[in-house]
Amino acid sequence: MALRTRVAALIVGALLFPSAADSEWRVEAFTGTAHNFTTPLTVRQPGSPDFEMDARYDTKPFTGSPYYSARLGWWKGSSGWEVQFLHHKLYLANPSDEVSHLEISHGYNLVTVNRAWERWSLVLRGGAGIVYTFPETTVRGRKRPVLGYDFSGFTAAAGLGGRWPRASRLSLAGELKLTLTWATIPVFEGEADVPNHALHFLAGLGYRF
Secondary structure (H helix, E strand, C coil): CHHHHHHHHHHHHHHHCCCHHHEEEEEEEEEEEEEECCEEEEEECCCCCCEEEEECEECCCCCCCCCEEEEEEEEECCEEEEEEEEEEEEEECCCCCCEEEEEEEEEEEEEEEEEEEEECCEEEEEEEEEEEECCEEEECCEECCCCCCEEEEEEEEEEEEEEECCCCCEEEEEEEEEEEEEEEEEECCEEEECCEEEEEEEEEEEEEC
16 A cells, blocks of 8 residues: 555656656747727716727737737646736727727736647647736726726637747747737726727747756
């Protein structure tokens, strides 16, 4: 029985704490842009009727605070776990009388934990996490004071990418990523639902060690 226990402990230890030869760390940094799909924008303020519109957003990746992403991954064989930060940006492209300004340019920030697999020289990944935002809004003529970052909701992501050359420690990296995000931000004396569904185009550098 003692021998079986030792064998089981060795197997569990090998799975949880693989040797350096079995695993590697990867770090990647990206720039890029995104296409934002039209999504509903809903405003709720006490004393006023709820307002809803179909909102379109621009990303403007190189205006003001830049659009970028960073990812840290731990890989064993052909699969890995990752933590990713994506600094997304939203500018309301079709303002209305009720929502005359909505800008989340200091970050519609997505933080996800990903599971990734290498298949056919490509990397497939899926993840989920949180969104925190820095909103600047003017609703029904009232501008909300800028008070900093707010935890705003949750996000899910799926991506398809790769790195070239695969055998090199330093490589080019690219990814096509879909994010589905549900967020609620504060506005003057109320709140607004600002979901975002976006297709991201990322390009950058990666290093494995």
